[in-house]
Each structure stands twice: as C-alpha cells, then as structure tokens.
Amino acid sequence: MTNGWTRLLWHASRLLYAQLAWSYDLVAWVVSGGQWRAWTRVGLQALPAARVVEIAFGPGHLLRERADAGSPLIGIDRSPQMIRQAARRLRRGGHAARLVRGDVRHLPIATGRLDGVLSTFPAEFIIDPATHREVARVLAPGGVLVVIPSARLTGRGALDRLFGSLARQVALEDPLPGFRQALEAAGFNVDMGWVRLDRSEVLRVLAQRASNTPSEAAP
Numbered sequence: 001m002t003n004g005w006t007r008l009l010w011h012a013s014r015l016l017y018a019q020l021a022w023s024y025d026l027v028a029w030v031v032s033g034g035q036w037r038a039w040t041r042v043g044l045q046a047l048p049a050a051r052v053v054e055i056a057f058g059p060g061h062l063l064r065e066r067a068d069a070g071s072p073l074i075g076i077d078r079s080p081q082m083i084r085q086a087a088r089r090l091r092r093g094g095h096a097a098r099l100v101r102g103d104v105r106h107l108p109i110a111t112g113r114l115d116g117v118l119s120t121f122p123a124e125f126i127i128d129p130a131t132h133r134e135v136a137r138v139l140a141p142g143g144v145l146v147v148i149p150s151a152r153l154t155g156r157g158a159l160d161r162l163f164g165s166l167a168r169q170v171a172l173e174d175p176l177p178g179f180r181q182a183l184e185a186a187g188f189n190v191d192m193g194w195v196r197l198d199r200s201e202v203l204r205v206l207a208q209r210a211s212n213t214p215s216e217a218a219p
C-alpha cells in the first residue's frame with residue numbers, strides 16, 4: 001500500500017469518527033459484507049463478567065448489548081459524535097450512559113482496578129506502546145485485554161468475494177505485524193488466533209497481564 005493511500009485512509013477514518021460518524025454503521029456494514037456486528041461480538045464473548053471497560057467504543061453497540069444482558073460496561077472514546085450516538089443507543093434501551101470522553105493513552109482509572117479491557121477494530125492507538133503501558137497499568141494481574149483488530153470474509157459466494165476485496169482495500173485483514181511482541185514487552189502473555197464464523201474469520205487477541213509488568217519490575 002502506498003503512503004499516499006495510507007494517508008488518505010487515515011484522513012477518511014478520522015472523518016468517519018467525527019463529522020461523518022452518522023454514516024459509520026453503514027460503512028462498517030458495507031466493508032464487512034454485513035458481518036461487522038458479528039465480528040465485534042467475538043470480542044464481547046471473551047470478556048470477563050465484571051470490572052470491564054470498552055475503549056474506543058464507536059457507536060456503542062457492544063455497550064448496549066452488555067447493558068441489555070445486565071452487566072454494563074464503562075466506555076471511553078475521544079469522539080464527541082460517537083459518544084452522542086452511543087448515549088442515545090443506551091438511553092433507547094433504558095440504560096444509564098456510563099461514557100467518558102478521553103484518550104485511551106491516559107485512562108482516568110486507578111491502577112489495577114480492572115479485570116478486562118475490550119477494543120474492537122481500534123484505530124492507530126492500538127499499536128502505540130503508550131496504550132499498552134496504560135492498559136497494563138489499569139488491569140489487575142491476570143486481567144485481560146481483548147482486541148479484535150482484523151477480520152476476513154471466507155464465503156465463496158460472489159457477494160462475499162466482492163466485499164472481501166473491498167475489505168482488503170481498507171486493510172481489515174492486516175494482522176498487525178509486531179503487535180504480539182509489543183504487547184509482550186509491556187508485560188502481557190499473548191494468545192492470538194483466528195476465530196471461524198459462518199462466512200468469515202475474525203482475528204482475536206487475548207493479552208493477559210502478567211503478575212509483574214516491566215515497569216513494576218524496574219528498581
């Protein structure tokens with residue numbers, strides 16, 4: 001992929017999280033051949049029951065699903081437009097919105113307070129070591145970071161092939177080279193693998209915080 005194309009995609013995705021946030025669900029549906037929600041649920045299923053935060057929640061579908069199931073999540077995202085959408089979605093379900101506007105590299109959460117952190121289809125912050133350090137800080141030992149970074153359509157039908165080639169243009173299949181090593185360097189034990197669904201596969205990263213992170217081990 002050229003630098004120009006990458007820059008264009010970054011710019012487009014920033015617009016999609018802000019001024020064009022109203023169109024986010026439609027775009028996600030199109031580039032995933034209608035599978036986006038099923039893909040994000042793979043992350044939800046891997047989360048512990050309590051003391052869990054979703055970072056970069058976007059339009060808030062998973063927040064709503066967990067709230068409907070009786071175990072609400074706290075959500076952190078930096079886009080006011082996404083926060084408004086998610087808050088509306090939660091209110092429509094009769095739930096209080098437990099949403100915070102902020103950057104995932106500076107979580108307003110006490111050290112060791114969480115059992116789980118979830119991020120589905122994250123932005124560039126997910127490869128930033130500052131994010132890894134911050135998530136390691138807020139997780140209790142044994143707590144888990146669940147990331148769904150990529151997915152791919154595997155169906156053989158014409159539509160799946162068409163949508164699959166569209167998804168490749170927006171790098172949904174990029175397996176994040178170096179991600180495992182970066183998480184390990186921040187003190188996580190990493191289990192990474194493809195989860196098979198009907199017409200697709202989802203890359204799921206389970207990063208369990210070790211009892212001592214490198215910063216705790218330092219003298």
Ligand SMILES: C[S@@+](CC[C@H](N)C(=O)[O-])C[C@H]1O[C@@H](n2cnc3c(N)ncnc32)[C@H](O)[C@@H]1O
Nearest residue numbers: 017056057058077078079103104120121123125
């Ligand atoms: C691709 S969307 C993913 C939304 C949702 N998790 C999903 O699976 O559809 C990325 C989200 O990350 C948020 N975001 C990007 N950078 C962020 C940062 N540094 N801190 C907090 N949120 C961020 C954007 O506002 C956007 O809502």
